[in-house]
Structures are given as structure tokens and as C-alpha cells.
Amino acid sequence: MLKKVPADIDALKTIDDKLRWLSAWTIHHANHIRESADGLKVGGHQASCASMTAIMAALYFHALGPNDRVAVKPHAGPVLHAIHYLLGSQTLEQLKNFRGFGGMQSYPSRTKDKIPVDFSTGSVGLGVAITAFASLVQDYLAAHGMMEEADRGRFVALIGDAELDEGNIYECLIEAYKHDIRNCWWIVDYNRQSLDATSADRMFERFDEIFASCGWRTVELRWGKKLAAALAKYPVLGEWLEELPNADHSALLYQGGPAWRARIGADLGKKADAFLKSHDDEALVVLMSDLGGHCMETLVEVFDAAQDDVPTLFVAWTVKGFGLPFAGHKDNHSGLMNPTQGQTLRDSMGIKDGEEWEPLAGIGGNARAGVEALIERSRIAREKRERSFGKIDIPAIPAPQGEEQSTQAAFGRVLLDLAKSGAPLADRIVTTSPDVTVSTNLGAFVNQRGLFKRREMADVFAKAKIPSAQKWSATNQGQHIELGIAESNLFLMLAALGLSGDLFGERLVPIGTLYDPFIARGLDSLNYACYQDARFLLVATPSGVTLGPEGGAHQSINPPLIALGQPGLRHYEPAFADELAAMMEEAFRLIDAPDGESTYLRLSTRSIDQVERADDGWKEGALKGGYWLREPGINAEAAIVAMGALMPEALAAWEELSADIPGLGLLSVTSPDLLHRGWTAAQAQRWGGSREPSHVEQLLSRLASGAGLVTLCDAAPASLSWLGGVLGNRVAPLGVERFGQTGSLADLYAAYRLDGAAITEGIAELLLPQTSS
Numbered sequence: 001m002l003k004k005v006p007a008d009i010d011a012l013k014t015i016d017d018k019l020r021w022l023s024a025w026t027i028h029h030a031n032h033i034r035e036s037a038d039g040l041k042v043g044g045h046q047a048s049c050a051s052m053t054a055i056m057a058a059l060y061f062h063a064l065g066p067n068d069r070v071a072v073k074p075h076a077g078p079v080l081h082a083i084h085y086l087l088g089s090q091t092l093e094q095l096k097n098f099r100g101f102g103g104m105q106s107y108p109s110r111t112k113d114k115i116p117v118d119f120s121t122g123s124v125g126l127g128v129a130i131t132a133f134a135s136l137v138q139d140y141l142a143a144h145g146m147m148e149e150a151d152r153g154r155f156v157a158l159i160g161d162a163e164l165d166e167g168n169i170y171e172c173l174i175e176a177y178k179h180d181i182r183n184c185w186w187i188v189d190y191n192r193q194s195l196d197a198t199s200a201d202r203m204f205e206r207f208d209e210i211f212a213s214c215g216w217r218t219v220e221l222r223w224g225k226k227l228a229a230a231l232a233k234y235p236v237l238g239e240w241l242e243e244l245p246n247a248d249h250s251a252l253l254y255q256g257g258p259a260w261r262a263r264i265g266a267d268l269g270k271k272a273d274a275f276l277k278s279h280d281d282e283a284l285v286v287l288m289s290d291l292g293g294h295c296m297e298t299l300v301e302v303f304d305a306a307q308d309d310v311p312t313l314f315v316a317w318t319v320k321g322f323g324l325p326f327a328g329h330k331d332n333h334s335g336l337m338n339p340t341q342g343q344t345l346r347d348s349m350g351i352k353d354g355e356e357w358e359p360l361a362g363i364g365g366n367a368r369a370g371v372e373a374l375i376e377r378s379r380i381a382r383e384k385r386e387r388s389f390g391k392i393d394i395p396a397i398p399a400p401q402g403e404e405q406s407t408q409a410a411f412g413r414v415l416l417d418l419a420k421s422g423a424p425l426a427d428r429i430v431t432t433s434p435d436v437t438v439s440t441n442l443g444a445f446v447n448q449r450g451l452f453k454r455r456e457m458a459d460v461f462a463k464a465k466i467p468s469a470q471k472w473s474a475t476n477q478g479q480h481i482e483l484g485i486a487e488s489n490l491f492l493m494l495a496a497l498g499l500s501g502d503l504f505g506e507r508l509v510p511i512g513t514l515y516d517p518f519i520a521r522g523l524d525s526l527n528y529a530c531y532q533d534a535r536f537l538l539v540a541t542p543s544g545v546t547l548g549p550e551g552g553a554h555q556s557i558n559p560p561l562i563a564l565g566q567p568g569l570r571h572y573e574p575a576f577a578d579e580l581a582a583m584m585e586e587a588f589r590l591i592d593a594p595d596g597e598s599t600y601l602r603l604s605t606r607s608i609d610q611v612e613r614a615d616d617g618w619k620e621g622a623l624k625g626g627y628w629l630r631e632p633g634i635n636a637e638a639a640i641v642a643m644g645a646l647m648p649e650a651l652a653a654w655e656e657l658s659a660d661i662p663g664l665g666l667l668s669v670t671s672p673d674l675l676h677r678g679w680t681a682a683q684a685q686r687w688g689g690s691r692e693p694s695h696v697e698q699l700l701s702r703l704a705s706g707a708g709l710v711t712l713c714d715a716a717p718a719s720l721s722w723l724g725g726v727l728g729n730r731v732a733p734l735g736v737e738r739f740g741q742t743g744s745l746a747d748l749y750a751a752y753r754l755d756g757a758a759i760t761e762g763i764a765e766l767l768l769p770q771t772s773s
């Protein structure tokens with residue numbers, strides 16, 4: 001840790017005021033001053049900002065070091081921008097364009113904001129949990145010699161109190177405890193208000209215990225120094241205040257001095273006389289608002305006292321809307337000052353008309369020098385960190401050999417071969433799985449590369465010579481991070497691993513596995529990972545009704561549709577092992593490429609005959625989303641279009657039908673996602689002049705105009721049926737639309753119309769003359 005300079009409390013307080021002003025003014029300007037082209041309310045959260053400015057001033061201008069990373073509560077985004085404005089790393093133009101096109105974003109965004117944002121936030125709860133996983137990644141990198149111990153930083157989450165209702169926080173807390181995470185500060189802005197209401201008093205008493213039982217130190221910042229002194233002098237007032245319900249407290253903070261006086265007088269009678277006499281109404285408001293989260297002395301003191309690496313929860317009592325006209329009002333979440341209130345606030349801050357944007361307006365004389373010195377001293381990064389790409393040597397990934405293989409088994413073999421090869425890529429791979437490592441075929445990789453644990457853990461079964469296929473000892477050199485069954489944690493782990501290049505300058509190659517249907521379980525966390533452009537490979541297996549006897553509860557139906565609508569994630573669904581190998585190689589490349597993305601491989605446990613290839617001509621098409629596995633004849637009237645594990649049915653039907661239907665083609669779709677994207681991208685190009693036909697258009701143009709397509713996939717049929725819209729082909733869509741059930745593949749394919757008979761019927765439907773009844 002760097003040596004600390006003693007805090008300049010006065011300057012910090014001035015900065016607190018400045019942040020409150022600038023964040024409020026930025027929002028005010030966007031709503032009341034900036035020209036509105038469409039009359040829509042712009043919005044913003046002045047109250048949510050105001051309750052955090054002291055906490056953020058104490059952090060960014062005192063406690064944070066250059067290697068610390070912060071997830072800022074989404075609605076306090078404008079405070080972060082105000083901080084960078086004071087530091088000179090945010091422009092006036094950006095502040096003026098808050099929530100405008102290309103301007104600073106409503107909620108901190110790693111990818112879109114111009115200032116350094118360590119973690120995007122917006123979907124509450126996720127920004128909190130990712131800090132714990134990022135601290136684990138830091139431990140991983142340090143243990144693997146990819147970063148210096150001394151460069152380790154702290155991971156700070158600034159949390160709204162209502163955010164603590166999000167279940168993902170507790171899933172993360174449990175996982176974090178198992179991994180003995182450290183260097184985390186979670187700071188709760190305990191303003192006791194959410195969007196709709198004031199927070200339940202009862203629950204808050206429990207948070208301490210929950211965190212403490214997971215190894216966290218908890219620190220409560222309840223009263224500020226002045227209020228604490230007053231309560232020490234008048235203990236009866238202290239007892240009364242401790243018991244005051246959240247809703248009453250908020251209402252009194254909103255109503256002001258006379259209301260406090262009346263209520264204290266009514267509740268305490270003569271016992272409060274001395275206290276009330278010694279405070280006029282204005283003094284009462286100031287005193288009763290002196291909560292720990294607004295008291296700079298308290299904030300500096302608790303942050304300075306927590307310099308070890310023990311994870312710490314700070315509960316900072318605050319007033320939502322502190323210092324603003326709607327302070328404490330239960331409806332203030334989206335409250336905006338009106339123009340008159342804006343002017344009054346400006347005047348109260350000593351800022352002249354026209355100087356609203358002046359960073360240090362209203363600060364005179366000696367105070368200004370102190371503030372300037374403090375701004376100069378802040379150790380946080382002012383520039384966005386460079387992203388780390390293009391540094392990993394990606395070897396060719398050969399296809400596993402074998403006449404009959406499943407894509408899931410082939411995945412395990414590719415990883416095993418990589419682990420044994422000693423290629424530098426293998427050293428960058430980190431695998432992780434929510435308790436399905438073995439059943440998703442990661443086991444062999446883990447046998448080679450071991451579990452990661454900061455503290456060594458012997459494989460008790462191996463030591464006792466009990467036979468087992470899994471020989472898993474854990475060391476700090478291991479490369480597999482074991483997770484409990486909480487899929488949201490998997491995606492947050494992948495998000496943190498997938499940002500390692502951005503956060504720490506060392507890119508890892510994260511691979512996460514889970515069962516395909518359980519993507520839905522962690523979907524928002526997956527979206528969150530993609531939103532930040534974290535890079536990883538997600539392997540979802542098994543999938544579809546093809547997992548047969550496992551039954552309906554494990555059979556996925558809609559993930560290809562999810563992938564079709566998910567930016568930043570490329571869906572590949574291979575049928576054969578050589579396709580899988582090519583896709584994995586591509587996925588590794590995409591992880592390490594500036595214009596890359598993450599990849600989702602949807603795999604199967606079904607072992608199928610591999611096809612003979614004359615050459616590598618299929619590969620390019622397979623990586624673009626599809627290729628003709630059986631070329632169509634000139635002006636073919638029909639084609640079978642199939643994806644993934646159902647390819648044997650498609651091939652058999654093709655064999656059977658092609659005698660009767662000359663030129664029948666078989667199109668293997670490896671990524672509906674890429675085909676669709678290519679199609680829409682080509683459409684968008686048209687407006688710019690000449691346009692290249694997209695890959696899917698090129699594929700389908702091989703058929704006669706208006707030819708029929710029977711589409712077949714072990715997923716929602718809409719995954720492929722849209723292909724008919726590209727060139728106007730008629731489509732008979734086959735796929736799964738009902739929940740699955742147990743059974744053999746033959747039973748299930750017949751029941752769900754995924755078999756040869758269904759394909760034949762589909763073709764007949766398309767080719768026979770339409771009869772009218």
C-alpha cells in the first residue's frame with residue numbers, strides 16, 4: 001500500500017459539496033436547460049447522487065489507490081462523472097450531453113463512457129457481486145505470476161441499500177466465502193429508501209449477521225461526529241433516535257426543523273427541553289442530518305482503519321437527497337429540482353449565475369488552494385486503461401479423431417489435448433463450472449491442470465488410493481475454478497475473468513460450462529458480462545430433447561433464440577467434431593481480438609457418425625454460420641436445412657429423398673445467429689450504395705426461386721424458420737415447442753416430429769400442389 005497523506009477534511013467537505021452540486025446541475029441542465037428535440041423527460045437521479053457524494057469524495061480524493069477498482073451504484077453515475085470533471089478527465093461537453101446521444105451514460109458504462117469505468121452497472125446487484133469475482137481473478141493472476149503482489153488493488157462496490165434485496169448478492173457471498181476472497185469493500189449507501197418506499201427496518205438488523213457469518217468485517221457509520229456528540233450529551237435523545245422507524249426518520253428529514261421540534265417534544269416531553277432550547281430550527285436540521293455517511297471525519301476514519309485485506313461491509317447511514325429540497329421524501333427517487341429550486345441551491349453554494357459549470361466556482365481564498373492540492377493528489381487513474389488484445393498465440397486446433405463422436409466428448413478431448421500440448425494458450429485458459437465440471441466433460445482438463453485454490457488442498461481420495469477418474473488436487477497453480485450450483489455466479493465469474501485484460505492488463509481465456517437449459521438461470525448476469533464486452537467461451541451441454549432419458553426438466557428449448565437476440569455473444573452449434581474444433585479455435589481468436597466477442601457453443605452428448613470430408617472447403621462457411629453439406633443441384637426445388645445433433649436424421653432423409661427429388665440439398669446451419677446478423681448487416685449496407693449479398697443469401701440463392709425448405713433443429717423451430725424470409729422460400733419448420741419428457745431418441749424424435757418421417761412430410765407439404773378444400 002502507498003503511504004497515505006493525512007486527510008484534508010475541509011477540502012474533502014468542499015469537494016463533497018462540489019460533487020453534489022455538479023451531479024445535480026448535470027441532471028438539471030439535461031432536463032430544464034438543454035433543448036429537447038422530442039419533449040421526452042430526460043430523467044436522472046439527483047437524490048441518489050446526493051446521498052453518496054461524501055462517501056465518493058472520501059474514496060476518490062483520499063482512500064483509493066491507483067490499483068483499486070470501483071463498481072459505482074448505477075444511479076450515482078453522475079457523481080463519478082463529476083469526479084472526473086474535477087480531475088480534468090471529463091469534458092464539459094460530455095456533462096452537457098448527459099443522457100444524450102454519444103454523451104455520458106445514465107449509468108456508468110465501461111464501453112461507452114469516455115472516463116475510466118471499472119465495472120458497468122445498471123442492473124442492480126450485479127455490479128456488487130462482480131467485485132468479489134474480480135478480487136478472485138486478481139488472486140489468480142498474482143498466484144500465476146501474471147501480476148506483482150505489490151500491484152494488487154482493492155475492489156469496491158458502492159451499493160444502494162435496496163440493492164441488498166437482490167439474491168445474486170447472497171449467492172456471490174457464499175461463493176466468495178468458499179474462495180476466501182479478500183481486498184473487497186462493499187459500501188452501502190443506507191439512505192433507507194428504495195424506488196417505491198422506505199426500507200424495512202427489521203431486515204437491516206440481520207445484514208450484519210449474514211455478512212459476519214461469511215467472514216466479513218462489518219462497520220456501521222450511523223451518526224456523524226456532531227450528532228454523536230449531541231447524543232452523548234443527551235442520552236435520552238439517542239435512545240429515542242435509535243428506535244425511530246425509517247419512514248418517520250425520512251419524513252422528519254423532509255419536513256425540517258419545526259417538525260423535528262414538534263415530534264421530539266411530543267415524544268420526549270420535558271426530558272428534551274434542554275436539548276431543544278439549545279438548538280434553533282436550522283441547527284436541528286443540520287444536526288439531525290449529520291449521519292455517518294455524510295460526516296467526512298467519520299468516513300476518513302473508518303476507511304483509514306480498514307487497511308488490511310479483510311473483506312469489509314460498511315453500512316453508511318445517509319439521507320436520500322441530502323442537501324436538496326426533496327431530502328428524505330419517499331417519492332424522491334426520480335425527483336428533479338424545478339428551475340427555482342435549482343437557482344436556490346446554486347445561490348446557497350455561492351455560485352454565480354453563469355458560473356454553474358465552473359469546476360471550483362464559489363470556493364474562495366485559502367479553501368481553493370486546499371481543494372486544488374487535493375485534486376492534484378488523487379491517485380485514481382484519470383485515463384481509460386488500454387485494453388489488452390492480440391497477445392496470445394492461438395495454435396491450430398486439430399479435430400479429435402474417431403468415427404463416432406459427440407460434440408461434448410470432442411470438446412473434452414480438444415481441451416485435454418491442449419492441456420497436454422503445453423501451448424502458451426493452454427496456460428492462459430481458466431475453466432470454471434457451477435458443479436457440472438464432470439458432466440460437461442471438463443474433468444480431463446482438470447486432471448491435467450488442477451483446481452485453483454489460494455491455499456493448497458489435497459485430493460483426499462487420491463491420497464487414500466481410492467480409484468477415481470477425477471484426480472483433483474487444488475493448488476494456487478491450478479487452472480479450474482470450482483463453483484457451487486449458482487449459474488448467475490458462473491456468468492459473473494466469466495465476466496470478471498473475461499475482463500482480466502482490461503482490469504489487469506493480462507488477458508485470460510475463460511471457459512465456462514453448464515447445462516444448456518440453465519443459461520436462463522443466469523441470463524441477466526450473462527447479459528451483464530456481454531454488456532461490458534467481457535470475453536469468454538461458454539459451453540452449454542447437453543442440450544435439447546437429444547439428451548433423451550434425462551427428461552424434460554433438463555431439455556433446453558429456447559437458448560438458440562436467446563443467443564439470436566444477445567449482442568456480444570456468438571452462437572455456434574456444431575454437428576461434427578471437426579466443426580467443433582474449428583469453432584473453438586475461432587472462439588479463442590475472438591477472445592483475444594479487439595473486434596471479437598464471446599462465443600456460446602451449444603453441444604450434445606449424442607454420439608454420431610462423423611462425415612468424410614473431401615477437403616477443408618466446408619470450414620469457411622461453417623464459421624460464417626452454414627455450408628452445404630450436400631450441394632443442391634441447379635435450380636433445386638427443395639432443401640433440408642438442419643442444425644447440430646439432428647444431422648444424422650437430416651442426412652438419412654437426404655439419402656432417402658434425393659432419388660425422388662433431384663438436386664435436393666442439405667444445408668448445415670452452424671450458427672443461425674451469424675446468418676441472421678449477416679443478413680441484417682447486408683440490408684443496412686444497401687442504404688450506403690452497392691451491397692454485397694450476405695452469406696445466407698449466397699447460400700440460399702443456389703436454390704430455385706421459391707424453393708421449399710424443411711428446417712430441423714433440436715430447439716424452438718423459430719431458430720431456423722426465419723430463413724424463409726431471406727429470399728422468400730416457403731418453409732416447413734420442425735423443432736421443439738413443448739416441454740420434453742423421458743424416452744429413447746427414437747421415441748422422442750417421433751413424438752416431437754424431428755425424425756425422417758417428419759422431414760419427408762415437410763418436403764411433401766412444400767412440393768405437392770396445394771389443394772384447396
Ligand SMILES: Cc1ncc(C[n+]2csc(CCOP(=O)(O)OP(=O)(O)O)c2C)c(N)n1
Binds near residue numbers: 161195
Ligand atoms: C435488476 C433491477 N431491477 C430494478 C431496477 C430499477 N431500480 C433502479 S434503482 C431502484 C431502487 C434503488 O434503491 P437503492 O438501491 O436503495 O438506491 P438509492 O436509494 O441509493 O437510489 C430500482 C428498483 C434496476 N435498476 N435493476
Ligand SMILES: [Mg+2]
Binds near residue numbers: 162320
Ligand atoms: Mg436507497
